[in-house]
Amino acid sequence: MTHDNLFPPDFLWGTATAAYQVEGSPLADGAGPSIWHRFSHTPGLVLNGDTGDVACDHYHRYEADIALMRELGVNAYRFSISWSRIFPDGKGRVNEKGLDFYRRLVDGLRAAGIQPLITLFHWDLPAALDDRGGWLNRNIARWFADYATTMFRALDDRQPMWATLNEPWVVTDGGYLHGPLAPGHRNWFETPIAAHNLLRAHGAAVAAYRAVGKGQIGIVVNLEPKYPASESEEDRNAVVRADAYMNRQYLDPIFKGSYPKELPSLYGEAWPSFPDSDFEDIRQRIDFLGVNYYTRGLTRHDDKKMIERADRVRNPRAAYTETSWEVFPQGLTDILLWVRERYGKLPIYITENGAAFYDPPTADGTIEDPLRVDYLRKHIRAARDAMQRGVDLRGYFVWSLLDNFEWALGYSKRFGIIHVDFQTQKRTLKRSAHFYKDVIRTRGGAL
Numbered sequence: 260m261t262h263d264n265l266f267p268p269d270f271l272w273g274t275a276t277a278a279y280q281v282e283g284s285p286l287a288d289g290a291g292p293s294i295w296h297r298f299s300h301t302p303g304l305v306l307n308g309d310t311g312d313v314a315c316d317h318y319h320r321y322e323a324d325i326a327l328m329r330e331l332g333v334n335a336y337r338f339s340i341s342w343s344r345i346f347p348d349g350k351g352r353v354n355e356k357g358l359d360f361y362r363r364l365v366d367g368l369r370a371a372g373i374q375p376l377i378t379l380f381h382w383d384l385p386a387a388l389d390d391r392g393g394w395l396n397r398n399i400a401r402w403f404a405d406y407a408t409t410m411f412r413a414l415d416d417r418q419p420m421w422a423t424l425n426e427p428w429v430v431t432d433g434g435y436l437h438g439p440l441a442p443g444h445r446n447w448f449e450t451p452i453a454a455h456n457l458l459r460a461h462g463a464a465v466a467a468y469r470a471v472g473k474g475q476i477g478i479v480v481n482l483e484p485k486y487p488a489s490e491s492e493e494d495r496n497a498v499v500r501a502d503a504y505m506n507r508q509y510l511d512p513i514f515k516g517s518y519p520k521e522l523p524s525l526y527g528e529a530w531p532s533f534p535d536s537d538f539e540d541i542r543q544r545i546d547f548l549g550v551n552y553y554t555r556g557l558t559r560h561d562d563k564k565m566i567e568r569a570d571r572v573r574n575p576r577a578a579y580t581e582t583s584w585e586v587f588p589q590g591l592t593d594i595l596l597w598v599r600e601r602y603g604k605l606p607i608y609i610t611e612n613g614a615a616f617y618d619p620p621t622a623d624g625t626i627e628d629p630l631r632v633d634y635l636r637k638h639i640r641a642a643r644d645a646m647q648r649g650v651d652l653r654g655y656f657v658w659s660l661l662d663n664f665e666w667a668l669g670y671s672k673r674f675g676i677i678h679v680d681f682q683t684q685k686r687t688l689k690r691s692a693h694f695y696k697d698v699i700r701t702r703g704g705a706l
């Protein structure tokens with residue numbers, strides 16, 4: 260942080276998206292189906308029957324979208340690769356046309372002076388691999404490392420930054436325990452296995468990168484600081500469990516080489532025994548940590564909740580977003596300080612932060628989204644507070660560049676700072692986009 264309260268000149272200011280949420284044309288040019296293609300085409304699983312078939316048509320409009328990024332003045336863009344565009348069968352045969360799309364995208368970003376941050380896995384597992392057990396099959400660590408190596412060989416000379424996984428906790432909790440997300444399982448016993456194989460896959464990809472790559476690689480986790488809903492001992496214990504389940508389950512193996520001590524009793528008879536050597540494979544040095552932050556967990560003991568036996572309660576005095584997440588900027592400062600405290604000082608990027616709000620249309624076609632402006636202002640300030648207290652924060656990415664496919668909620672929730680008319684694909688900068696542009700231009704002076 261500079262002495263004049265401004266963000267450093269080399270700070271990365273970005274926006275983020277993910278393949279299935281924005282690209283559209285999921286089967287184009289020889290791509291194979293992903294589990295999200297399959298899931299969204301299964302009646303009743305996604306709100307209003309929405310699918311990612313068209314989404315923001317970014318697959319065809321990426322050049323215009325890069326031009327919009329230039330207009331915003333961002334110097335970084337986080338996006339993900341659709342694994343099944345590259346390996347239509349999940350493994351084996353490589354689809355060159357899939358690689359070409361991402362080569363064109365990265366070249367376009369580079370030409371615009373925008374640093375690419377590429378996520379290798381943002382939830383759209385090839386359906387062919389799910390047929391072989393997906394994240395429950397131990398071989399997936401090798402399948403993922405092979406896919407990652409193909410991407411490193413194809414793109415690393417263009418100097419992107421790499422993230423292995425996006426939000427492994429959401430993949431396991433939503434995809435294997437409660438089921439609202441693909442592949443839609445509801446199985447307590449599967450959950451720790453899927454989590455463990457995600458971590459093994461992460462470790463295998465990082466190890467592969469050290470052999471062929473020259474730049475930086477990390478992982479993206481969603482962290483939610485937990486606070487007790489009351490001073491009762493029950494609620495304070497619930498906080499410890501919820502934190503172990505959601506936050507430490509993923510970071511402890513990566514940084515400390517072991518699971519939090521609470522996990523075996525939380526999972527009970529569903530807790531498997533893992534080979535010791537797995538932890539050496541998982542604990543690879545990473546170059547940065549990506550943190551996605553949206554809200555906190557105000558936590559109450561709840562016996563009915565599986566695993567963590569804790570639930571999130573509403574704060575009657577707080578503002579909430581359209582996805583029912585409490586607006587709590589202080590939590591961002593707190594969680595960044597917690598990471599430094601527990602895992603040491605390491606480079607951190609806020610790889611997602613943003614909010615879904617209802618953006619009412621105006622007569623003159625402008626889109627005023629004062630709640631999102633307020634949310635972004637307060638959270639970027641909170642990030643600055645953490646930096647001023649010694650956190651090595653290197654960048655901030657708004658979720659999202661565009662309104663897009665919000666998974667099981669389809670197109671009903673809009674997170675973009677750029678509005679998308681899904682009938683015409685017209686993009687309109689919302690007030691929050693203009694605000695973000697000012698923040699970037701003034702290096703935080705406009706906050």
Ligand code: IFM
Pocket residue numbers: 277280426551611658665674
């Ligand atoms: O849209 C998602 C994204 O894919 C992962 N992080 C949270 C966002 C908002 O729910």
